[in-house]
Amino acid sequence: MRRIAILTAGGDTPALNATIYGAVARANQLKVEVYGIIKGFSGMLNPTVPHVHLNPLFSSIPELDPCVGGTILGASRDYIDPSQKEVLKQVAYRLGRLGIDGLICIGGDGTINGMQPLAQYFPCVLAPKTIDNDLGLNYLDEPNEWIREAGEKPGTWKYSRQGERDEIRLDDIVNFATPGYATAVYVAAGGIDRIRTTAESHRRIAIVEVMGRQSGYIALGSAYGQPDIILIPEVRMNFEKLERRVRELYELQKNVVIVIGEGVRDEEGRELGAMSASHDPAGNVIFSGAAEHLAVMLGNTFGDKYFLDKRRHDKAKSAIFTRKVGHTQRGGRPIAFDRFYAAQLGGKAVELLVQGYNNSIATLQWSEQGGFKLDSILANTLRDPYQNIRPRELHPSFYDPVRFQPSKLGIEYLTKIFTDAIGHDDVESIRTSQFHPGNLTNRYRGFNISMHKRIQRLGGEGDDDLATGATG
Ligand code: F6P
Numbered sequence: 001m002r003r004i005a006i007l008t009a010g011g012d013t014p015a016l017n018a019t020i021y022g023a024v025a026r027a028n029q030l031k032v033e034v035y036g037i038i039k040g041f042s043g044m045l046n047p048t049v050p051h052v053h054l055n056p057l058f059s060s061i062p063e064l065d066p067c068v069g070g071t072i073l074g075a076s077r078d079y080i081d082p083s084q085k086e087v088l089k090q091v092a093y094r095l096g097r098l099g100i101d102g103l104i105c106i107g108g109d110g111t112i113n114g115m116q117p118l119a120q121y122f123p124c125v126l127a128p129k130t131i132d133n134d135l136g137l138n139y140l141d142e143p144n145e146w147i148r149e150a151g152e153k154p155g156t157w158k159y160s161r162q163g164e165r166d167e168i169r170l171d172d173i174v175n176f177a178t179p180g181y182a183t184a185v186y187v188a189a190g191g192i193d194r195i196r197t198t199a200e201s202h203r204r205i206a207i208v209e210v211m212g213r214q215s216g217y218i219a220l221g222s223a224y225g226q227p228d229i230i231l232i233p234e235v236r237m238n239f240e241k242l243e244r245r246v247r248e249l250y251e252l253q254k255n256v257v258i259v260i261g262e263g264v265r266d267e268e269g270r271e272l273g274a275m276s277a278s279h280d281p282a283g284n285v286i287f288s289g290a291a292e293h294l295a296v297m298l299g300n301t302f303g304d305k306y307f308l309d310k311r312r313h314d315k316a317k318s319a320i321f322t323r324k325v326g327h328t329q330r331g332g333r334p335i336a337f338d339r340f341y342a343a344q345l346g347g348k349a350v351e352l353l354v355q356g357y358n359n360s361i362a363t364l365q366w367s368e369q370g371g372f373k374l375d376s377i378l379a380n381t382l383r384d385p386y387q388n389i390r391p392r393e394l395h396p397s398f399y400d401p402v403r404f405q406p407s408k409l410g411i412e413y414l415t416k417i418f419t420d421a422i423g424h425d426d427v428e429s430i431r432t433s434q435f436h437p438g439n440l441t442n443r444y445r446g447f448n449i450s451m452h453k454r455i456q457r458l459g460g461e462g463d464d465d466l467a468t469g470a471t472g
Helices: 016-030 040-047 083-097 109-119 181-201 217-224 239-252 290-309 326-330 335-354 408-418 423-431 449-454
Strands: 003-008 033-035 051-055 102-107 124-128 144-149 157-161 205-210 229-231 256-262 321-326 358-369 372-378 456-458 467-469
Touching: 003 016, 003 040, 003 423, 016 102, 016 335, 040 083, 083 109, 083 239, 102 335, 102 467, 109 124, 124 408, 181 205, 181 217, 181 256, 181 326, 181 335, 181 408, 205 217, 205 290, 205 467, 217 229, 217 408, 229 239, 239 256, 239 290, 239 423, 256 290, 321 372, 335 372
Parallel strands: 003 033, 003 102, 102 124, 124 358, 205 256, 205 321, 229 256
Antiparallel strands: 033 051, 144 157, 358 372, 456 467
């Protein structure tokens, strides 16, 4: 393997540069050239395939800094449609012209679907990333539990599961944690911690929404910020029970902090975030979000009078407030756990390619005896018998629905990742860079301007010259 390509696909995470860094560092040792494809799969769909040589003379370019969040390669949510055979052939032809012998895709479940059709043309390996921590399995057999039957409309299917395990062991987990998750939890838990004191001072009920789509890992991890109640998408919300607990806590401590995963559903299975939709001036639907919907529900049940009688607030609306942690969860400097394992997984992906693996995923395993270690699986291991890849959901045994908190096993899971997740250098970085006087005088200097100057492109199709330094 003389030259490989690497790309970052899907939503970004703070650990992407660290993965690229680890891959390039290993490639330098093995004397493999690495080309970074700009903006994920969309870079391959572009006939000029904008790309950057990441290790000229087998040394990494200086823009590649594992401590910087985001991705120097840019990311997009474009994928290659496997049914478009001609497009696939063109992509393979273009990468062939670039002399690419193998491809590393840094991504999540969607990225595997984009990568797999290319695996018939050249070896492909996935290095995992996602703040949602939903790439992997709770145990090896999990995908095989899915069954399907014909849906009501012809040609549609209804999927359900049979034989789910009630209990799992932490050693059973396939891909214990994905790079990006730890930093997202660090940001979310910090936000919750800060919301608390203001909710406490002003006798308010704070509802904080965290990302994660249908997986509750970030919500569970936010327990480090000591919220009173955590709601996860995997356990349908019983409003009556929730309302009782909120009232109890508010009576006792005059404030309540609730964390809600963005994908939380009600007892009928309807996503809260999609329920109170309004329209913007252009007529587009705006989903208010799960937190906002829950605030309305609680406000209606408590009523203004409750807060007035307690002489705490005039209106339920001012007593109950919502915040989304939002994209701050996905940005900024990755903490040590993410940086370290992202770089390791990047290096592992290069090794897998060099060893001749194809359509495979580098994974991070954990075991009682050995702690964390790198491994790999075939991408199809994640597919159900009908070839679907589903996001990993938080196993129910990680959550205690009575206390709305992580269960004993959930706590064990979290502590493996987080107890030493912050490095001394992370703390030092806050101390030295947060209020650096230079921040006030120097404009933000990102990597895009400099990377842009490194972009190379393929000349016209059939033309074998590389046009260098072209705009992109
Ligand atoms: O999958 C990562 C994620 O951050 C989710 O947690 C979130 O729902 C989504 O991406 C947000 O995507 P975008 O930034 O494209 O709106």
